Amino acid sequence: MAGRTGGAALPRPLPGEGPRLFRGKDHRLTAFARADGGLLRWTQLKPAGTEWEGPLFLPAPSLSDVSVAQGADGFVHAVGRRVSSGDGSVTVVHATQYQTGRPLTQWRPLGNPHKDPNRARLVTSPAVAVSGTGAVHVFLASDGGAVALRKEDAKGRWQAWGSLQGQLALDGMVAVTTASGRIELLVPASNGRAMRWCQTDPQSELERCPNLRISPDPGTMVGLESTPERITYFWSDAAAGGLVAHRPGEWVIPLGGGPIEGRPAVLRAVLDGYDCTVLAGRSPDGTVMLAACAAENEASGLWWSATVERCAAPPALACDAYGRVVLATLDDSGALRVAVQAAEPGLVIAPSVRV
Numbered sequence: 001m002a003g004r005t006g007g008a009a010l011p012r013p014l015p016g017e018g019p020r021l022f023r024g025k026d027h028r029l030t031a032f033a034r035a036d037g038g039l040l041r042w043t044q045l046k047p048a049g050t051e052w053e054g055p056l057f058l059p060a061p062s063l064s065d066v067s068v069a070q071g072a073d074g075f076v077h078a079v080g081r082r083v084s085s086g087d088g089s090v091t092v093v094h095a096t097q098y099q100t101g102r103p104l105t106q107w108r109p110l111g112n113p114h115k116d117p118n119r120a121r122l123v124t125s126p127a128v129a130v131s132g133t134g135a136v137h138v139f140l141a142s143d144g145g146a147v148a149l150r151k152e153d154a155k156g157r158w159q160a161w162g163s164l165q166g167q168l169a170l171d172g173m174v175a176v177t178t179a180s181g182r183i184e185l186l187v188p189a190s191n192g193r194a195m196r197w198c199q200t201d202p203q204s205e206l207e208r209c210p211n212l213r214i215s216p217d218p219g220t221m222v223g224l225e226s227t228p229e230r231i232t233y234f235w236s237d238a239a240a241g242g243l244v245a246h247r248p249g250e251w252v253i254p255l256g257g258g259p260i261e262g263r264p265a266v267l268r269a270v271l272d273g274y275d276c277t278v279l280a281g282r283s284p285d286g287t288v289m290l291a292a293c294a295a296e297n298e299a300s301g302l303w304w305s306a307t308v309e310r311c312a313a314p315p316a317l318a319c320d321a322y323g324r325v326v327l328a329t330l331d332d333s334g335a336l337r338v339a340v341q342a343a344e345p346g347l348v349i350a351p352s353v354r355v
Helices: none
Strands: 020-023 029-035 038-044 052-059 063-070 076-083 090-097 108-111 127-130 136-141 147-151 174-177 183-188 194-198 207-212 222-227 230-237 242-246 253-256 261-271 274-282 287-294 305-310 316-319 325-330 336-340
Touching: 020 063, 020 316, 029 052, 029 063, 029 076, 029 325, 029 336, 052 336, 063 127, 076 127, 076 136, 090 136, 127 174, 127 183, 136 183, 174 222, 222 261, 222 274, 230 261, 261 316, 261 325, 287 325, 305 325, 305 336
Parallel strands: none
Antiparallel strands: 020 029, 029 038, 038 052, 063 076, 076 090, 090 108, 127 136, 136 147, 174 183, 183 194, 194 207, 222 230, 230 242, 242 253, 261 274, 274 287, 287 305, 316 325, 325 336
16 A cells, blocks of 8 residues: 555655656646655645645555556556566556545556566566556567557456567557547567557557658657547657657658657647647756647747756656646656746746645
């Protein structure tokens, strides 16, 4: 169960890993960050309020990686790769937060697609998405480069591990759920391509789509439903000198702004009455860079601005109960800082507050 560490000092967030930010059904925000031996959680006390509770330590021993996703029902699902401290065996585990501020469930084992221990150790970090039916889908690259899937059935029971096939899959896959509840999966591969699977509807099986000719920098790829039923993928490209954007079937679009470390944060928000895409990232010197453009209008150019904020890991974005853009970062001490969009035209972020 959740709790502090018996009066001892809480562990700090792990280096290089930024927060993840979610808005619950009650419109309160929750921030998670991975720490040694578990997760740290901060909870907004009132919708759009300035007061937060936390950090609260949620034990999760021996996790090497954690992915977090939210369903349309507001449930937040965390899936991790657990490495035994004894024999080094690897098991995938899953836990759920059903309501904002409520305890996380126990971590339940989902096993591993490989029975052989040596092959089981080679599976990548998992990706997680929740379809419109509420079914949790867990993906990972298995030994040999295929893509493994374990998911819930219509009654919430976990099916056995299956394979989407594929080959040469790498770590860093991205699973995105559209507003209609349809899942898309994009998996980088070692041959300069990315493999893609899509559902035609929330109840259907994932079907293979044409590969994309892209080579994202490791650990930097994210996806966003930029307009209804269309996913835009963003990633860092060392050759391009910064972030790029791509929608399947279109050209790759350089976004400028200079190099960004780690994954960018992407958000769809309404700015001055316009449907927009907002991006945030951490520059090599730790400055938070911010940009926005009209939805799917990246080709017209983005105006990047260096904020006054600095962070020790990639930032996170969300909209609060009033629809304002919220920027969450971790400072050098491991504390969460939250900055909220100011009541001014355009995208102006007020100075952050430590919570």
